[in-house]
Amino acid sequence: MKINSYTIIAILLSLTYAYSSAAEELEIVVDKIQNKYEEITDFHAKFTQEATVKALDKVQKSEGEVWFKKPGKMRWNYYTPEKDEIVSDGKTLWFYDVAEKQVIESPLAQVSDTQNTTSLLSGLGNIKEVFDASFADTTDTNSNGNYMLELKPKNGEEQYNKAVVAFDKDTMVVRSIYLYDPFGNLTTISLKDIEIDSGVQDSLFSFTVPSGVEVIRPPSAISPQ
Secondary structure, eight states, rough: OOOOOIIIIIIOOOOOOOSSSHHHHHHHHHHHHHHHHHOOOOEEEEEEEEEEGGGTTTEEEOOOOOEETTTEEEEEEESSSSSSSEESSSSSEEEETTTTHHHHHHHHHHTTSSTTTTHHTOOOHHHHHEEEEOOOOTSSSSTOEEEEEEEEETOOOSSSSEEEEOTTTTTTTTTEEEEEEESOOEEEEEEEEESSSSSSOOGGOOOOOOOOOOOEEEEEOOOOO
C-alpha cells in the first residue's frame, strides 16, 4: 500500500481537558512545533512505511527517501518493494506508478485544498488553522519519549479518521506518523537520518514524464476549453 497522494500530500488539533494546565501545555507544545517548522527551509530523511491491512490480516512494508523544501516542494522516492515517486515542484504534483507505467498529474493547489500531515513539512500548513489537536492515547503506539499529538482535520474531508504524530521533545521534529482510516487500517511512517537545512537543490523537485508512460489528469485538473 503506497502513500495516498491525496491524503499524505496532498504530511500534521479538539478535546476539552479537565484541567487548564493540560490545555496550556498542549498550546505550548503546538506553538513550539509550529515555530520550528516555520524556521526550516528544507528537510531530508529516510523513511520506512508499514501499512496494516486489517481485512487481509497483512502488513505491507516499503522504504525510501523523502525531501521537502518550502514552499510546497517535495519528493517521495520509494525504493522497495517498488520504485515509485511522488513529486511536487510547488505548482504541480506528480504520482508516478512505475510498475503500471502511469503518472497522475494534478495542480498542487487542488490537492492541498485537502490539508494533511505533510502540509506542515512542506510549508503549506498551520496546525491550529487546519487541525484540532490533543495529546494522543499511546496505547497502540510507541511514544519513545516523544510528544504524541492526535490531529484531526477540521474540514473532515481527509480519507483517514485521525493521525497521530510523534514529535521529538528536544528538536520538535517529526519522527513518526500514524494514519488510521475508516476501515480499521493503520499506516505507520517512521523517519530516520533526518537532515534539516542541508541545502536541498530545487532541481530535485522537477519531474519529466518518462517516454512511453501514460499521463492521467483528474477531470477537475483539466482546464475547460
